[in-house]
Each structure stands twice: as C-alpha cells, then as structure tokens.
Amino acid sequence: MELPDVSLIQDVKTCWNSEHAMLSRLVDLKDAVSLEMATSETSVSCLSPSEWNVAASLVQVLQPIVDATADLSDQKYDTISTVVPFLYGTEQILKGRCDIENEAGLFSKNLLKSLKSRFPLFMEQKELMLATLCDPRFKSIFCTKSFDQTQAVELLAAEVGVRCARVDSPSEQFERQTSPKKSLQTVWETVELLALQKSPRNNPRPHSQEVQKYLNEPLIPRKNDPLLYWREHGAALYTGVAQIALRYLPIPATEVPSERMFSTAGNTVTSRRGSLKPAHVEQIVFLHDNL
Structure with missing residues (x-):
C-alpha cells in the first residue's frame, strides 16, 4: 500500500480549521485506517x-472556506478590506450547496445560517464598506440594492470631506474676528457671513467627483498589493x-498576525534571555517579522 508518510491530525477546539x-x-x-481498525x-x-x-x-464543503481563511490570515496583502469579499464569497459557495439532498447540503444550510447570525448586514457596516471601497481590487463591486453605488459615493465622499476639513475653517476665523457683542453693521456683512457659511467646503460635490473618478478606474488584479497602488499611483x-485608504487598509483582516507576533515575542524572551529590556525585545521582534 503506497501511502505518504504522514500521521493523523487531531482536532483542536480553539482552531476550527483543524477540524x-x-x-x-x-x-x-481511509484505506490504511480501515485496514488497521479491522485487523x-x-x-x-x-x-x-x-x-x-x-x-x-464535509471536507468538500469546507475546502473553499479553509482556502479563503488561509488567504485572509496572510500578512502580505489581506487587510480588513477583504472581510466583505470573504463573507460574500462564502455565502455564495454555501448557497450553491444547500440544494444538495444529503448531509453535505444540511451542513451547508446550518453553516450558512450560523454565518448570517454572526455577520448580519455586513455589507452595510460603515468601516468594512469604507475599507472595501478604498481597496482598488474591489471598490464598489459589492454594492447591493440596499447600499447602491450612489450611497457608496456619498459615504466615501463624506468621509473624505471629514478627513480633509481644515482645522481652522473660514467661518471659524470670521467668528473669532467678530466680537460676540458686536452686531452686524451693514447689509453686506450679512451677505459675507452667508457666503462664508455656504462656502464650497460645505459642498461635498468636489469630493464626490474625486470619488466617482476613482471608482470608475479599472480594478487592479486581486493578487496585487493595494497599499503599493496607493503609494505609487493613487495618492497623487x-x-x-x-x-x-491610509486609515483603513493597514488594519489586518484577522488577529492571526498579532498572535504570530506574540508567539515570536514568547520565543524570544526565554528564561536565558529574561534580562532583555522591553525596547530590545520590541526591536528584535520587529526585525524578525520584517527582514
């Protein structure tokens, strides 16, 4: 019996992929296990x-999800912007298997139900959608009837407006220069005040045009680095x-990178190296993860 030299794997409750x-x-x-149990x-x-x-x-149902979660836990290109694509793709895979009249179909239905209960309306969560919209690999392709492209443009444009707003706005300058006790002396002062209050900074259209232009640009391949796109092309x-994008894309999609970092730190600070200062440990861990 020609079989690879491998052993069975045990299930770990804290890691569902192990199942x-x-x-x-x-x-x-199967053949080796059946023979061993029979003899x-x-x-x-x-x-x-x-x-x-x-x-x-069950293996067949779970395989696409396992592959996707492995990509989701990667430290290279997968940021929080991949959460919506992952959940959408998982739903579609499970829906396609729900019609099968066997245990796999029943398992798919239960798994889909569990997924929806844990992530209800995930396409309408502000932070997830902003991250996805800022990812040049996806942009607005996940817009739905309840959250269409117009709403996506408005959401992103509003966020851009907030981030780009000046700390010292013209109206604030006018208010500081005008004494609280001093009333407006002329008709034109009232007009000037209205002009300041209605200035283009309160009009989201310039940001909407920028957002729309960005969304109309072709998507980049999924394997490309979105942060590299913004650094070399999009930022200008x-x-x-x-x-x-700079605010949301650096956020990792899962806690796996953090767990790996803590594991590295635990392996670094052993009993024989317990006298290392925290700053030195931080430097060693940084070099380990980035070289």
Whole structure:
C-alpha cells in the first residue's frame, strides 16, 4: 500500500480549521485506517461507508472556506478590506450547496445560517464598506440594492470631506474676528457671513467627483498589493481617498498576525534571555517579522 508518510491530525477546539484538517487527513488515509481498525484488537468500531461519505462531503464543503481563511490570515496583502469579499464569497459557495439532498447540503444550510447570525448586514457596516471601497481590487463591486453605488459615493465622499476639513475653517476665523457683542453693521456683512457659511467646503460635490473618478478606474488584479497602488499611483491622483485608504487598509483582516507576533515575542524572551529590556525585545521582534 503506497501511502505518504504522514500521521493523523487531531482536532483542536480553539482552531476550527483543524477540524477540516483532521477530516481531510482521515479521508486521505481511509484505506490504511480501515485496514488497521479491522485487523487490530481495538474496541473502536470501523466507520461505515455512509460515515466515510459524510466525512468526504464535509471536507468538500469546507475546502473553499479553509482556502479563503488561509488567504485572509496572510500578512502580505489581506487587510480588513477583504472581510466583505470573504463573507460574500462564502455565502455564495454555501448557497450553491444547500440544494444538495444529503448531509453535505444540511451542513451547508446550518453553516450558512450560523454565518448570517454572526455577520448580519455586513455589507452595510460603515468601516468594512469604507475599507472595501478604498481597496482598488474591489471598490464598489459589492454594492447591493440596499447600499447602491450612489450611497457608496456619498459615504466615501463624506468621509473624505471629514478627513480633509481644515482645522481652522473660514467661518471659524470670521467668528473669532467678530466680537460676540458686536452686531452686524451693514447689509453686506450679512451677505459675507452667508457666503462664508455656504462656502464650497460645505459642498461635498468636489469630493464626490474625486470619488466617482476613482471608482470608475479599472480594478487592479486581486493578487496585487493595494497599499503599493496607493503609494505609487493613487495618492497623487486621489489625494482625499488616499487619506481614507491610509486609515483603513493597514488594519489586518484577522488577529492571526498579532498572535504570530506574540508567539515570536514568547520565543524570544526565554528564561536565558529574561534580562532583555522591553525596547530590545520590541526591536528584535520587529526585525524578525520584517527582514
């Protein structure tokens, strides 16, 4: 029996991907496991053909999600902007399997129900949508009837307006220069005050035009680095949107990068290196993760 030199994998409750890994390895070693259980003196009963089919079906259902979560936990190009695409794609995959009349179909229905209960209306969450809109790989492709392209432009334009607003606005300058006790002396002073209050800074149209121009630009390939796009291309063309991208895109999609960093720190500060100062530990961890 020619089989790879591998062993079975145990399920870890704190890591749901390990359940898929366990079932996948079990299915791969089906012949060896069946032979061992049939010939060895064990009280564990052999799996029935239907149980083997269920295991294989579960692996098939979970495989696309496992692949996507692996990409989502990557430290290279996956930021919080990939959360909406991941959830959308997962929903579509599960919906396509719900019509199957077997255990895999029932499992897909339950998994889809659980996903919707944990992430209700995820396409309408402001932070997630802003991050996705600022990602040149996706932009507004996930707009729906409840959140259409017009609303997307308005949302992003409003955020650009807030970020680009001057700390010292013309109306504030006028208010400081005008004594609170001093009333307006002429008709033209009232007109000038109205002009300041209605100045273009309160009009989101310039930002809307920038946002619309950015959204109309072709998408970049999914494998490309969105931050590299903004650094080399987008920042000079869309200065307002670039500020929003700089705020949201550096946020990682999952906590995995943080867990890896803490693991690195734990491996660095051993009992023999316990006298290291916190600043030195921080420098070592930084060099380890960035070189």
